[in-house]
Amino acid sequence: MLTNKNATMPKRLDLAPGDTVVVIAGKDRGKRGRVLRTLPREHKIVVEGVNILKRHTKAGQSRGGTRAIQGGIVDFESPLAYSNVMLVCPSCDKPTRVRHTVLESGKKATVCLHCGEPYERVRQAENQ
Numbered sequence: 001m002l003t004n005k006n007a008t009m010p011k012r013l014d015l016a017p018g019d020t021v022v023v024i025a026g027k028d029r030g031k032r033g034r035v036l037r038t039l040p041r042e043h044k045i046v047v048e049g050v051n052i053l054k055r056h057t058k059a060g061q062s063r064g065g066t067r068a069i070q071g072g073i074v075d076f077e078s079p080l081a082y083s084n085v086m087l088v089c090p091s092c093d094k095p096t097r098v099r100h101t102v103l104e105s106g107k108k109a110t111v112c113l114h115c116g117e118p119y120e121r122v123r124q125a126e127n128q
């Protein structure tokens with residue numbers, strides 16, 4: 001009996017927390033930031049300093065997981081669509097599309113299409 005393991009693999013984003021990305025669309029276009037969180041199921045990511053929204057809260061109110069200790073206006077980074085950002089290559093410092101490859105060691109890696117530099121990292125957040 002044949003089983004297709006790929007069919008049950010969750011869709012994985014190429015970005016992981018700690019990566020540097022540049023925003024290519026939307027009101028924050030051109031901004032750079034570090035990925036704080038990824039939301040693979042929603043195809044969204046949270047980027048430091050990008051897509052800041054202000055939330056008006058009353059003291060003690062809890063909304064969206066952010067509990068306001070004091071009332072007032074709280075700045076927070078709102079998730080933005082994964083397709084609105086591009087990874088910035090740490091080697092050549094350009095926003096880049098990546099290609100997937102398998103290194104000689106057998107490790108999977110992504111490769112920058114500009115400079116060809118393999119981009120390895122610890123994928124700690126892929127099972128969120």
Ligand SMILES: [Zn+2]
Binds near residue numbers: 091112
């Ligand atoms: Zn590069």
